[in-house]
Amino acid sequence: MFGQQTVLDGNPGSSDGKILIKSELDIKTTYLPEDCTVVTKTGDTITLEYDAYVNDEHKETSKETEDMPAGLLEFTIGKRMVVSGLDIGVVGMCPGEKRSIKIPPQLAWGEKGIPGIIPANAMARFDVELVKIEGQSWANWYVEILQIVCGICFAAGAIALGCEKIREKKGGKKSK
Numbered sequence: 001m002f003g004q005q006t007v008l009d010g011n012p013g014s015s016d017g018k019i020l021i022k023s024e025l026d027i028k029t030t031y032l033p034e035d036c037t038v039v040t041k042t043g044d045t046i047t048l049e050y051d052a053y054v055n056d057e058h059k060e061t062s063k064e065t066e067d068m069p070a071g072l073l074e075f076t077i078g079k080r081m082v083v084s085g086l087d088i089g090v091v092g093m094c095p096g097e098k099r100s101i102k103i104p105p106q107l108a109w110g111e112k113g114i115p116g117i118i119p120a121n122a123m124a125r126f127d128v129e130l131v132k133i134e135g136q137s138w139a140n141w142y143v144e145i146l147q148i149v150c151g152i153c154f155a156a157g158a159i160a161l162g163c164e165k166i167r168e169k170k171g172g173k174k175s176k
Contacts, residue, residue, distance in 0.1 A: 024085075024104050024106070024107060025085055025088060025089050025101060025102065025103060025104075025107065026100075026101070026102035027089050027099055027100075027101050027102075028099065028100045028101075029097060029098070029099050030098045030099060030100055030127075031096070031097060031098035031129075032094075032097055033094060033095070033096040033097060035094075036094035036097065037094070038094055038095065038133060039092050039093060039094050039133075040077060040090055040091055040092060040093045040094075040130065040133055041077065041091060041092075042077050042078035042091065043076065043077065043078060043135075044076070044077050044133050044134060044135055045074065045075070045076045045077075045133075045134040046074070046075065046076075046077060046090060046093075046130060046131075046132065046133050046134070047072050047073070047074045047130075047131040047132040048062070048072060048073045048074075048090070048128045048129065048130060048131060049062045049063065049072060049073075049128065049129045049131055050062045050073050050126050050127065050128045050129075051063075051126070051127040052124070052125070052126055053124065053125040053126075053127075054118055054119070054122045054123070054124055055119065055122050055123055056123070056125070072131060075087075077090060077091060083103065083107065083108045083109065083124065084107045084108075085101065085103030085104070085107035085108055085124065086101060086103065086124075086126055086128075088107070089101035089103070089126070089128075090128065090130070093128075093130045094130065095130050095131070095132065095133060096129070096130065097129070097130050098127070098128065098129045098130075099127075099128055100125065100126075100127050100128075101125065101126045101127075101128065102123065102124070102125045103123065103124040103125065103126070104123060105120075105121040105122055105123060108122060108123070108124040109122055109124070
């Protein structure tokens, strides 16, 4: 939660069922600004300009065209708001940096694709430029911590209630 997360994926062919999936991506930095002191990390909300390709066919752009106004892509890294390969491929970017990220099907839309839009087992490529980084606010950290604490308390309460019910069934006394 607080540090950089290791990204693992199931692999039916391996004995332990895990492989590092970042190695499956083809990430090329096409432009790196001289001043690159702040980089993206899990939990940051970022804004990208992009061109998206599916099986090397241009599908979508964030740039203004005759038919459409410009629309930047904004998402929070690690929240599964975009395909996994893009989520992973933008970690470590600095504002103004440009990357070309080639994504295999298992880290894009998978075996099924999106019927009528994305074919099955489609390769994806995103040519991106990082426009803005917004670090995770303390309010967001607080909410995440609160969710974890509530989850732990709920689990502890459920266990205590379960133990109480078992004691009652065995003829024990109710605790007060």
